[in-house]
Amino acid sequence: VDHKSASELLGPYALDACDQAETAAIEAHVSGCAACQREVAEIKEASSWLGVFETAIPAEWLRAAILREAATDEPGRVDRRAGVGDRRGSRAGDLRP
Amino acid sequence: VFGWPAYTRRESAKTGGDRGHRQVPGSSGEDRRLHERLRARELAALGEVYDLYGSVVYGVALKVAGDRSAAEVLTCAVFLDLWHHSERFDPARSQLRPWLAMLAHRRAAESIRLRASTPPPRQQLMADLDRVIDMDEILQSTLRTEEVRAALAALPEDERTAIRLAYFAGRTYRQLAADLDVPEDTIKVRMRAGLRQVAASAHAEAAEEGS
Numbered sequence: 001v002d003h004k005s006a007s008e009l010l011g012p013y014a015l016d017a018c019d020q021a022e023t024a025a026i027e028a029h030v031s032g033c034a035a036c037q038r039e040v041a042e043i044k045e046a047s048s049w050l051g052v053f054e055t056a057i058p059a060e061w062l063r064a065a066i067l068r069e070a071a072t073d074e075p076g077r078v079d080r081r082a083g084v085g086d087r088r089g090s091r092a093g094d095l096r097p
Numbered sequence: 098v099f100g101w102p103a104y105t106r107r108e109s110a111k112t113g114g115d116r117g118h119r120q121v122p123g124s125s126g127e128d129r130r131l132h133e134r135l136r137a138r139e140l141a142a143l144g145e146v147y148d149l150y151g152s153v154v155y156g157v158a159l160k161v162a163g164d165r166s167a168a169e170v171l172t173c174a175v176f177l178d179l180w181h182h183s184e185r186f187d188p189a190r191s192q193l194r195p196w197l198a199m200l201a202h203r204r205a206a207e208s209i210r211l212r213a214s215t216p217p218p219r220q221q222l223m224a225d226l227d228r229v230i231d232m233d234e235i236l237q238s239t240l241r242t243e244e245v246r247a248a249l250a251a252l253p254e255d256e257r258t259a260i261r262l263a264y265f266a267g268r269t270y271r272q273l274a275a276d277l278d279v280p281e282d283t284i285k286v287r288m289r290a291g292l293r294q295v296a297a298s299a300h301a302e303a304a305e306e307g308s
Contacts (some may be wrong), residue, residue, distance in 0.1 A: 015264050019272065020207070059169070063144065063148075067143060
């Protein structure tokens with residue numbers, strides 16, 4: 001996408017309101033565009049606060065399940081996506097005990 | 098409109114705004130210490146972050162994804178993201194609470210899109226959750242809760258509505274254009290202008306309070 005189309009989509013992008021293909025296209029543009037990076041940083045900061053009052057109490061078992069997943073997740077699992085380095089994915093399988 | 102109490106600068110002045118929060122858990126000092134321990138692979142630190150912010154992550158996931166089981170999977174994915182990619186969080190630029198809320202929202206929005214577009218094979222959901230989100234690093238957050246609340250409350254109704262429905266109902270801008278029967282370009286502009294206004298006025302208020 002060109003700068004104009006990408007920048008017009010930054011609002012929806014910051015609200016996670018684009019589809020996957022658009023999101024990927026915007027991110028490809030933004031990674032090489034300083035102006036868009038500045039704007040995304042600015043409006044993402046605003047959108048990141050929208051949810052902070054949206055609290056709910058999870059089931060008690062979830063805490064232990066997450067810590068168990070974190071403790072047992074094997075190191076060295078490599079994300080196969082090209083150019084991503086060694087960023088590893090996370091598994092979230094059947095959590096419920 | 099966001100379900101938050103009306104907010105005025107006068108109230109903020111009376112209560113000292115959110116300033117005191119910086120000294121208690123959830124402050125950047127606390128975030129910094131927790132982050133250092135996460136970087137040192139201390140599992141107990143992950144538990145402490147969960148105790149502080151698990152309800153925010155789960156709450157956002159539940160609101161957007163709409164059911165407990167999906168919210169549980171999403172919450173797990175967010176905390177494993179933090180555990181495996183703690184270097185992506187920069188305590189000098191951001192705070193854990195909004196940062197985790199952002200991760201939760203993005204994952205939840207992705208999961209409902211996926212659910213809507215294809216029958217949800219569990220395998221595929223898991224593969225999607227495996228995907229690492231690349232744009233987190235550019236998030237900065239020096240703002241505080243009260244300033245963002247005030248800025249949102251001051252937005253024009255149509256901008257606030259577009260932002261609220263996108264965020265809390267997980268609607269795409271295209272869906273919203275159809276829902277509200279307005280052109281897609283109009284929705285895009287409302288979202289962008291609204292968020293820019295929130296950022297600008299929240300920062301202006303922060304600067305004023307800080308002076």
